[in-house]
Amino acid sequence: MNHRDRTPTPPPALRRFLGEHDPPTPCLVVDVDTAVARYRALTAAFPQARIQYAVKANPAPAVVRALADSGAWFDVASPAEIDLCLAAGADGEKLSYGNTIKKPADIAHAHAAGVAEYACEAAGDLQAIAAHAPGAQVSVRLLVDPPDSATPFGRKFGCSPAVATELVAEAAAAGLDPVGVSLHVGSQQCDPGAWDGAVATAASVFTAAAERGVHLRRLNVGGGLATSYRETAPATADYATGITAALRAHFPSAEPELVVEPGRAVVADAGLIRAEVVLVSRKSPGDDHRWVYLDVGRYNGLAETENEAIAYPVEPVDDRGGPDGPVILAGPTCDGDDVLYQRTPYRLPESLRAGDRVDILAAGAYTASYSSVAFNGIPPLRTYCIREGRPTGAD
Numbered sequence: 001m002n003h004r005d006r007t008p009t010p011p012p013a014l015r016r017f018l019g020e021h022d023p024p025t026p027c028l029v030v031d032v033d034t035a036v037a038r039y040r041a042l043t044a045a046f047p048q049a050r051i052q053y054a055v056k057a058n059p060a061p062a063v064v065r066a067l068a069d070s071g072a073w074f075d076v077a078s079p080a081e082i083d084l085c086l087a088a089g090a091d092g093e094k095l096s097y098g099n100t101i102k103k104p105a106d107i108a109h110a111h112a113a114g115v116a117e118y119a120c121e122a123a124g125d126l127q128a129i130a131a132h133a134p135g136a137q138v139s140v141r142l143l144v145d146p147p148d149s150a151t152p153f154g155r156k157f158g159c160s161p162a163v164a165t166e167l168v169a170e171a172a173a174a175g176l177d178p179v180g181v182s183l184h185v186g187s188q189q190c191d192p193g194a195w196d197g198a199v200a201t202a203a204s205v206f207t208a209a210a211e212r213g214v215h216l217r218r219l220n221v222g223g224g225l226a227t228s229y230r231e232t233a234p235a236t237a238d239y240a241t242g243i244t245a246a247l248r249a250h251f252p253s254a255e256p257e258l259v260v261e262p263g264r265a266v267v268a269d270a271g272l273i274r275a276e277v278v279l280v281s282r283k284s285p286g287d288d289h290r291w292v293y294l295d296v297g298r299y300n301g302l303a304e305t306e307n308e309a310i311a312y313p314v315e316p317v318d319d320r321g322g323p324d325g326p327v328i329l330a331g332p333t334c335d336g337d338d339v340l341y342q343r344t345p346y347r348l349p350e351s352l353r354a355g356d357r358v359d360i361l362a363a364g365a366y367t368a369s370y371s372s373v374a375f376n377g378i379p380p381l382r383t384y385c386i387r388e389g390r391p392t393g394a395d
């Protein structure tokens with residue numbers, strides 16, 4: 001990975017919109033055409049695969065609608081995400097319930113909406129699926145042990161190959177349709193080789209299931225494809241090469257149907273957060289760094305700065321020139337954890353003052369959807385979507 005700082009160029013439509021409309025800050029602006037272009041690039045890089053957009057990354061209706069119009073499938077995690085996809089014109093049959101943690105009522109809701117496929121990792125959930133979505137397609141989520149990613153899933157999701165094999169056999173016995181295996185190698189996974197071990201584990205489940213008379217046919221390799229923030233991420237083509245190589249190596253005789261389930265890689269580059277400087281503070285005369293407090297922080301959009309996992313490019317908008325210097329970036333709330341970057345080095349102009357604005361780039365994914373509703377009375381991050389250069393007005 002390239003550790004040089006970079007200055008990505010945001011879609012020009014974003015800054016045109018901000019120049020013309022000057023909306024109150026903080027706000028997220030999303031260029032829907034860029035999200036569609038990223039989706040199309042993914043379908044081109046994985047021509048044999050079904051591309052399923054993970055709605056949680058950015059559930060703005062205009063984004064979901066445009067992707068549905070482009071033929072995308074959707075990974076949904078709750079009844080509310082199902083309803084929002086249907087309202088945006090998605091077909092229930094193109095929704096996949098990827099969350100293994102769901103109530104029987106959630107499954108019944110999904111079944112009534114026509115959701116075809118359900119991920120599962122435990123017998124209790126499998127029984128609930130059999131009861132409330134009879135005959136449904138079921139994929140079993142595998143616990144995998146990939147190389148570190150920026151925001152890993154840890155051990156929260158998935159089961160061992162032995163449990164997975166047992167579950168597919170039980171699914172078949174319960175009249176369900178066990179289609180295959182799903183996995184996720186961690187979000188912002190910067191190693192395109194990360195899928196190799198996970199796909200090998202998946203292949204072992206296909207073999208063990210076949211020995212039990214269950215013939216699996218589908219492999220969902222999850223999302224995880226990284227975005228270039230301050231560090232440059234691998235190209236989509238590198239991920240296609242890595243994942244395809246893993247499939248060839250571990251499924252030598254017959255490759256399964258492939259599902260790729262990106263969230264971040266579809267929407268991150270499509271969005272930009274415009275924020276305002278609330279306060280610049282030098283806490284002691286000898287400090288070389290200033291504290292810069294923005295009107296956006298951990299609780300109203302920048303949740304992924306937790307542990308400084310994601311280092312967004314931050315650019316001054318009202319740059320009066322002159323030298324820059326080191327800063328610690330923090331958010332506006334009365335919470336000691338609402339500090340964005342104190343270890344990751346950031347520099348902003350020495351002339352920066354309250355009222356100046358900054359742009360936070362590549363911020364289309366996991367920002368607005370993570371925003372709290374009213375911590376310290378601060379409203380959720382407002383999203384404006386634009387299509388063909390114009391506000392969609394329905395975000």
Ligand SMILES: *Cc1c(COP(=O)(O)O)cnc(C)c1O
Binds near residue numbers: 186225261263264
């Ligand atoms: C969040 C999630 C994704 C998307 O992950 P990205 O890292 O944003 O690509 C895909 N599948 C499942 C099951 C998820 O939970």
